[in-house]
Amino acid sequence: MLEEQIKNAINKLSESGDADLCEELIRTQGVKSPAFAQAAFKAGIFYPAILYQDASPEIRDKLIDLLENEKADQLKLADSPYYSQLSADDIIRRKVDRCLDALAMIGDDTVVEYFQKWETTPKAWRKLLNIGPLEYAADVGGWCIEDGKRKSLFFEECYALEKSENATPEDNVYGKTASEKCPSCGSSYVNMLVLDGRDERLSFLGINGKIKIKYCESCLPWTESVFCRYTEDGESTIIQQEGGENRFFEDEELNNRAPFVLSKKMVPKSYCADDGLHDCAIGGRPDFIYGAGYITCPECGKRMMHLAQLGMEFIGYGTHYIQICRDCKIVTATYQQT
Ligand SMILES: [Zn+2]
Ligand SMILES: [Zn+2]
Structure with missing residues (x-):
C-alpha cells in the first residue's frame, strides 16, 4: 500500500x-x-x-x-x-x-x-x-x-499539537493570558507554551522541570523577535520585546481559542509545513515561510535551536516560531506570514 x-x-x-x-x-x-x-x-x-x-x-x-x-x-x-x-x-x-x-x-x-x-x-x-x-x-x-x-538546529523528535476539547492547564501546551500586561500595547501577555520536560514525550528537550514561554502576542508581528528568560520551575520574564503598534487582542479572544495538547505519538521530524494543515508541533524541523529563521542567542551569541512552530491552526493568523538556548535559558519567538 x-x-x-x-x-x-x-x-x-x-x-x-x-x-x-x-x-x-x-x-x-x-x-x-x-x-x-x-x-x-x-x-x-x-x-x-x-x-x-x-x-x-x-x-x-x-x-x-x-x-x-x-x-x-x-x-x-x-x-x-x-x-x-x-x-x-x-x-x-x-x-x-x-x-x-x-x-x-x-x-x-x-x-x-x-x-x-x-x-x-x-x-x-x-x-x-x-x-x-x-x-x-x-x-x-x-x-x-x-x-x-x-x-x-532542530530536534529529531517531534510531537504534533492537536486540538482538544477537554485539555486542562496541566496538559502541557499552552497559551492563555498571563496576569501581566504588555507595557507597549496594553494587551495581556500570553503564556504561549507551558512545557513539562519531565513528560516522557518531551524528555528529548533535556529540561528537568516546567518552562513557560511568555510574550506579547499583539506586539510580535510588529517586531523582529521577542526574548524571554525562563526558569525550570515554570517562571519566566520577558527580557526584550520592542513595542509594536496598537494592535490588541482582547483577552477574551485569546482565552477562547481551542486548547491544544501534544499528540500521543511522535510524528516525523519534518512534519511541519506552512500549509495550515499540519503546521503546529513541538520539536522537529521548522518550515520557515521565508529563510533566515534561526535567531542568535542574545547572551552567548550562538544560534538558538528550534523548539516549536505554531501555525495558522493554532494561532489563527501567520506563524510563530519559538527557539531556545538551553545554556542561557532563553527562548525567542519570531513571526512570519505569507
Ligand atoms: Zn504588546
Ligand atoms: Zn545562549
Missing part, C-alpha cells in the same frame, strides 16, 4: 512536476526514500527542498560536482515561463541557489566539508549570491558549524 503510494507520488512528480504527494509522504508518514530526490533532480524540481532530505550519495555528488567545478549552468531546472525574462546571470544564480538548497538539506559530512571549503575559498558563483553556503545550511538545512563541528 505504502509502496504503491510512493510510486504514484513519484510518477506525479516526474510527469507533471507536482511534488505535493511526495511532500505529504515525507512529512506525515516519515517516508525516507532516496527515490524522491532522484526523481526531483531528474525533473529539475528543487522545491520544496525537503525532497532532498534523504538523497543518495550519488545525487549529492552530482550537485557538489556542479558547484565545485563551476558547472552550475548545466543543472536542469523544470521549465518556467518566468525564465525567459531572466538574464543569463540570474539563471545561473538560480541554479546555484537550487544546488545549495538541496545540499544544505542533505547536510551530511561530505556537504559540511564542501560548505566550509567554499566559505574559506569561494568559487566564482559566490559573487552571484547575497549569502554564503553556511547561511544556506542554517536557513534551509537547519544546521550550523559550532566550535568546528556540525550542530543541528
Whole structure:
C-alpha cells in the first residue's frame, strides 16, 4: 500500500512536476526514500527542498560536482515561463541557489566539508549570491558549524499539537493570558507554551522541570523577535520585546481559542509545513515561510535551536516560531506570514 503510494507520488512528480504527494509522504508518514530526490533532480524540481532530505550519495555528488567545478549552468531546472525574462546571470544564480538548497538539506559530512571549503575559498558563483553556503545550511538545512563541528538546529523528535476539547492547564501546551500586561500595547501577555520536560514525550528537550514561554502576542508581528528568560520551575520574564503598534487582542479572544495538547505519538521530524494543515508541533524541523529563521542567542551569541512552530491552526493568523538556548535559558519567538 505504502509502496504503491510512493510510486504514484513519484510518477506525479516526474510527469507533471507536482511534488505535493511526495511532500505529504515525507512529512506525515516519515517516508525516507532516496527515490524522491532522484526523481526531483531528474525533473529539475528543487522545491520544496525537503525532497532532498534523504538523497543518495550519488545525487549529492552530482550537485557538489556542479558547484565545485563551476558547472552550475548545466543543472536542469523544470521549465518556467518566468525564465525567459531572466538574464543569463540570474539563471545561473538560480541554479546555484537550487544546488545549495538541496545540499544544505542533505547536510551530511561530505556537504559540511564542501560548505566550509567554499566559505574559506569561494568559487566564482559566490559573487552571484547575497549569502554564503553556511547561511544556506542554517536557513534551509537547519544546521550550523559550532566550535568546528556540525550542530543541528532542530530536534529529531517531534510531537504534533492537536486540538482538544477537554485539555486542562496541566496538559502541557499552552497559551492563555498571563496576569501581566504588555507595557507597549496594553494587551495581556500570553503564556504561549507551558512545557513539562519531565513528560516522557518531551524528555528529548533535556529540561528537568516546567518552562513557560511568555510574550506579547499583539506586539510580535510588529517586531523582529521577542526574548524571554525562563526558569525550570515554570517562571519566566520577558527580557526584550520592542513595542509594536496598537494592535490588541482582547483577552477574551485569546482565552477562547481551542486548547491544544501534544499528540500521543511522535510524528516525523519534518512534519511541519506552512500549509495550515499540519503546521503546529513541538520539536522537529521548522518550515520557515521565508529563510533566515534561526535567531542568535542574545547572551552567548550562538544560534538558538528550534523548539516549536505554531501555525495558522493554532494561532489563527501567520506563524510563530519559538527557539531556545538551553545554556542561557532563553527562548525567542519570531513571526512570519505569507
Ligand atoms: Zn504588546
Ligand atoms: Zn545562549
